[in-house]
Amino acid sequence: MKDRPFCDRSAVNNVRTVSDTKRAFYNLHTRPINSIYRRVVEELMVEMHLLAVNVDFRYDPFYALGVVTSFNRFMQGYRPEGDREAIFDALCRANQADPQQYRQDAERLLNLAKNLQANELIAWLGQTHVAPDATDLQDQVRAIATNPKFKYSRLFAIGLFSMFELSDPELVTDEARRTEALKQVCTSLNLSEDKLTKDLDLYRSNLEKMAQALIVMEDTLAAERKKREDREKAKAAASAPSTEAHDATGEAT
Numbered sequence: 001m002k003d004r005p006f007c008d009r010s011a012v013n014n015v016r017t018v019s020d021t022k023r024a025f026y027n028l029h030t031r032p033i034n035s036i037y038r039r040v041v042e043e044l045m046v047e048m049h050l051l052a053v054n055v056d057f058r059y060d061p062f063y064a065l066g067v068v069t070s071f072n073r074f075m076q077g078y079r080p081e082g083d084r085e086a087i088f089d090a091l092c093r094a095n096q097a098d099p100q101q102y103r104q105d106a107e108r109l110l111n112l113a114k115n116l117q118a119n120e121l122i123a124w125l126g127q128t129h130v131a132p133d134a135t136d137l138q139d140q141v142r143a144i145a146t147n148p149k150f151k152y153s154r155l156f157a158i159g160l161f162s163m164f165e166l167s168d169p170e171l172v173t174d175e176a177r178r179t180e181a182l183k184q185v186c187t188s189l190n191l192s193e194d195k196l197t198k199d200l201d202l203y204r205s206n207l208e209k210m211a212q213a214l215i216v217m218e219d220t221l222a223a224e225r226k227k228r229e230d231r232e233k234a235k236a237a238a239s240a241p242s243t244e245a246h247d248a249t250g251e252a253t
Contacts (some may be wrong), residue, residue, distance in 0.1 A: 001106045016096075021049045025094035029087055040074040041087060047155065056151040060098075060140050061105035066155030067092075068106040070164040073207055077214050092159060108160070110166055112137065122181055126188035127159075145189045147169035152191055154199040160185060161200050 051057045092099035123129030187192040
């Protein structure tokens with residue numbers, strides 16, 4: 001009988017599974033999540049998990065901005081609003097990450113984008129423009145561009161796109177300018193232009209679908225409120241004659 005190949009079961013078992021992450025999340029956030037948003041949370045949770053356990057993945061601020069932006073955009077309108085922060089915290093902690101670091105890194109990139117014109121942002125990502133107080137971020141850009149094993153992700157692409165949205169909102173709505181800007185960025189960072197473009201097209205499409213779903217949900221809730229109000233009015237109207245009859249009897253006496 002041939003010997004079986006050696007398998008280090010302890011190493012295999014130490015890798016967290018999607019189930020582990022989901023269980024950790026629901027232990028941290030015990031309140032129910034509205035059904036329309038539950039899928040958003042779980043899909044983001046799984047996406048973060050699969051990246052975290054990938055040997056080539058390295059956390060960076062652009063990825064953090066992508067996570068924060070995706071969460072904020074797709075969870076817009078969530079009720080109760082106070083639960084949003086708790087859900088985000090649980091989402092990060094379930095993936096053994098620090099939610100505060102995600103927020104801080106995302107905020108730094110957004111503040112940088114506010115102070116750069118689109119052409120300056122492209123040059124900064126291409127390492128030909130220096131931004132004050134952002135040398136450490138520039139170092140991370142350089143590390144990404146020179147890493148042949150850089151683990152690209154949809155969330156990373158969303159982070160980049162979010163910077164352009166803030167730097168020049170008109171650029172992201174102009175297909176020709178947007179395409180050219182993304183092409184230059186992909187060349188600078190050694191990314192697949194085709195993959196990044198497809199991911200961002202899907203992202204924008206999903207945002208539109210979510211906005212439509214929220215409109216339908218609001219219309220449904222408004223219709224339910226109206227039905228409830230109509231029922232209450234009908235009850236009030238039904239009780240009015242008996243009250244009048246009682247008053248008339250009282251007067252006759």
